[in-house]
Amino acid sequence: MSDFEIKILDANDAADFRSIRLSALAKAPAMFGSSYALEAAKPLSFFESCLANAKVFAAFQGQKIIGLAVFSQEQSTKLSHKAQLSSVFVEPEYQQQGVAGQLLQAVINYSKMHVEQILLTVAADNAPAVHLYKNFGFQLYGIEAKALKDTDRYIDEILMKLFLARI
Structure with missing residues (x-):
């Protein structure tokens, strides 16, 4: 897939950010620490604040x-x-088309100018994501057992890190 663009969102993009965030929480609830119900009730200003405190x-x-x-x-x-x-x-509907890889590459390219390490956690049962991160050079450095709890089901998280050559 080549007909997509990667960009860093700003406060003017809060509605788009809210849309994709709520979609993620609805379609992959076990992969996130928050919930759709909790964030759907938040005002747009909450999402603007998120954009002000991170690069999305x-x-x-x-x-x-x-x-x-x-x-x-x-x-x-x-x-x-x-x-x-x-x-x-x-x-x-856009998975397995290179979108995640392009997002990850954009984050890594940006990171090389700002940090020396990128850390992440990924649900241990999310094999495609673990594979993607390993392909980009992330290394496992630990496992947090029972990191997330979804009703009565626990999910372990894999802790991964990428060391960057700082320019």
């Missing part, structure tokens, strides 16, 4: 937002060499 990379096909990845750099002096990658999601 989004994939668009035309005017339609189809995927996202959130990059949050640590702020304290001793931790600012690290960032967290989270909320990676691609609409199901």
